[in-house]
Structures are given as C-alpha cells and as structure tokens.
Amino acid sequence: MNTTIGKSTGKVTLLSAGPGDLDLLTLKAAKALASADVVLLDDLANPEIVTLAPQARVIRVGKRGGCRSTPQAFIERLMQRYALKGLHVVRVKGGEALLFGRAGEELAALRGAGIPVEIVNGISSGFAAAAGLGISLTHRRHCHGVSFITAHTEDHGEPDWAALAATRTTLAIYMGMRRIESLATALLASLPPDTPAAVVQWAGGANERRLLTRLDRLAADAALEGFGSPAVILVGSAIGESVERGSEGSEEWRENPAAMQTEARVADDRVAQAA
Template sequence: MTTGKITLLSAGPGDLDLLTIKAAKALALADIVLLDDLANPGIVSLAPRARVIRVGKRGGCKSTPQAFIERLMQRYALKGLHVVRVKGGEALLFGRAGEELAALRRAGIPVDIVNGISSGFAAAASLGVSLTHREHCQGVTFITAHKQDHGEPDWSALAATGTTLVIYMGMTRIERLCTSLMSALPACTPAAVVQWAGTQAERRWLGTLDRLAIDATDAGLGSPAVILIGPAIGEAMQWVAQPAPIHQINQEPFDAQRAA
C-alpha cells in the first residue's frame, strides 16, 4: 500500500482570513484532520471530505498525550491517507512540531509544513506596534515561560539582551516572571498582555512592567495570552488609549468557549 503523507498546518491566531492559500488547499484535500484546541474550530469547514479528530493540548488542562497524537498520524498515513495536523498559531513556534517531525521521519512518512501567523505577531498587530522598531531595539526574542524540565528561563539574561520580549505560556508564572525581569529592567518599561489575540474574543492590557502582574491578574486576563515587554511596546501607549476601536477583519466569529 502506498504511504500517505502528513501536513503540519499552522492555523494562525484564530481569524480564518489570516490562513494562507496553501493552508486552504491542504485542508480541501485532507482525509483526516487532527485539530488542536487553540485553532478556530470553524477551520473544519475548509475540509469538507475529512474525518475530524480533536487532539487538544492545553497547559494546565486535560490534554491528548503527545505520543498518542504521533501514533495517530503514523497510523492513518501508513493507510495511504493525507493527514492534516492543524496547530494553532505557527506550527514551528512552541508547537512541538520538532517531536512530530522526528517521529514521522523515523517512520519514513513524508511531511509538508504550512506556515502561519503566530499569536505574538497577532498581538503586535492588535497593539499597532513594530516588535523591532529600530529606535527602541535591535531584535525580538520569542520565549516560552515553561521549560521541558518545568524550570524557567533566565529572565535576567533575557532582559539584558535589549530585545523586545514576546512571552508565551507565561500567565501562570506572571508574578515570578515580572519580579525577575525587574532585576534587570526599569519598572517603567512598557508592557502588554493580549489574550485570544487576533480573535473576536480578544482582550488586552497595556501599561508598565511594575504593574503588569497585578493589573493583568485583576483584569482577569489568563491563558491563552501573550506577554510583550520592551520599549517598542511603548509605541502603543498613546493611540491604543483612543476611544475609536481598532479595526480588525474577522469574517467568522471565533467561539472562545468552545476552544477553551
């Protein structure tokens, strides 16, 4: 029997208009869709011939084991089917794509990768800021607050890089994170939190590092959210406060309760 193939597909932050044409084509040809919790569930409308299997993985919640997901991909691909593994955001950024790629390559299964927009970029777009504004920094650092050994990054070292910090999965550790960062950054450093970035359920907070943990918690902001810290985020301070709403294109509502 001819071996099928796997497509690791990046579903972006939730707005289906942000999917690439390549993503839409892959979904249209899919036999099996393995759907991540953080992807807009409406994406399955683009895969009319596919069987949809939900394989959610959420920090702090009951999740589908990674090894089981890898076995599912191999099982269906070895039957000659086209399996589309749908991941929220960008598949190659904190999406455990490396583990899946390694397992599939060991099994001799062809893999395609379709890139997408990460929630970090969606958050920056919502705030209307450049993460690499040359008047404020020389780069951007994307970092997860959760290491594989359950430890934490060296926040002081990261702060010393002078880059804009875009922190994923940091809300459950926001107090320790802020305390560590303030050992190397001024308390007045601009900071923001954007929850459900790029969806109609989006919420955000904008202020300074010394108020980040307290105010974001008081506002009820939680996962999934992106934390952004650095002088470049200060560019949002004036115009985000204006009463006029920020224009966002959201053709199809994103059901946050269903994805939570």
C-alpha cells in the same frame, strides 16, 4: 473520506492555523485542508476551520496548558497510523507550528517512520498581538530584535530572565500567564519599573483583549482585569509605541480617558483649520 487512495504511504501536513481568524489562513493552508482525509485538530485552532476540510474525518487532539491534554505520543501514533494507510493527514496547530508547537518532536517521529511531511507556515499569536496593539516588535528606535520565549522549559523550570533582559530585545513571552508574577519580578531585577508591557489574550481572534501597562504593574493589572490563558505577554520599550497609549506613549492615556478626548478635539480643530 477519499477511498480511492492506494496502499502506498500517505503524507502528513503540519498546518499552522494562525491566531484564530480564518481570513489569516494562507491559500496553501486552504488547499491542504481541502485535500485532507484526516484532520487532527488542536484546541487553540478555530474549530470552524474544519469547514475547509469537507471530506475529512476530524479528530480533536487538544493540548492546553493546565488542562487535561491528549498525550503527545498518542498524537504521533495517530499521524503514523493514518499516513501508513495511504491517507493525507493534516495536523492543525494554532498559531505557527514551528514556534512552541512541538513540531520538532512530530517531525522526528514521522521521518523516523518514513512518512513524508509538509509544513505550512502561519501567523503566530505574538505577531497577531503586535498587530492588535499597532506596534512593530523590532522598532529600530527601541531595540535590535525580538525574542520569542516560552515561560516553561522542558524540565518545568524557568528561562534565564536576566540573560533575556540583557539582550535589550522585545520579549514575546508565550505560556506565561500562570507565572506572570514570578517572571515580572525576575525581569524587574534587570529592567526599569516603567518598562512598557502588555498582555494580549486570544490575539487575532474575535474576542481579543488587550492590556497596556508597565512592568512593575504587569501582574497586578493582569489579575485585576481578569486576564488569563491563552495570552501573549510583551515586554520592552517598543510596546510604548502602541496607538492605544497615544502619540507620546504616556501613562496618562491608560488611566485618564479624558486625555484622549482632549487630544481628539485638538486633532479635529487642526483638520478644520487646514480645510
């Protein structure tokens, strides 16, 4: 730990660690970690990220839905305590810190204590999931936008799924696996049963898993394939553009691997003829 810092107030960096692949970190993130005195590490961040902060004291402050978590108030006190000692505190958050990462609460607490705060953006798991599927969340043939949603409101209720379905945007649903059956049922009241849907678990990581299905089979297929948290649920016609569904987005591709082999042979024949 750097012991040359004076007694003046230090600072806190809210650092977005992205979906897990360290290659996706920004240069700004790497520089912040290299200068860190204290790293508060989130459970959803790749633990190997600490190798980029060789001089820092590492404190694990995990927060996972459905698991025992470090209280938010305690994390805020830790940031204040070390920053007020003149240290550079890097609060490492999985994904994008400003998207469902409680950054608003932490910013308010730090600013209230007169502590300078820097924000380093990163790649959210919703974008990593889309990249894995090979789709655009805002494909203009299908929608005019994307809605990022948490399935858990502050009062432990659920969002207005009917209103969200009416937006005709691609729905990127975070923290929804424990409610996947109820949210799918609610969306089916407003959307067609064959609306394309997907689940991407550990998006952007080495162990990423992807499920392509349709809204009326979403919950059943996810359960059958053993999908769980952390995962992003994507719903909307743009999901049907996934390269894993084939050029026509046919359900046949999901259920009949022979169709892919046939199409591959046709493509090879076309290449041979062109040559």
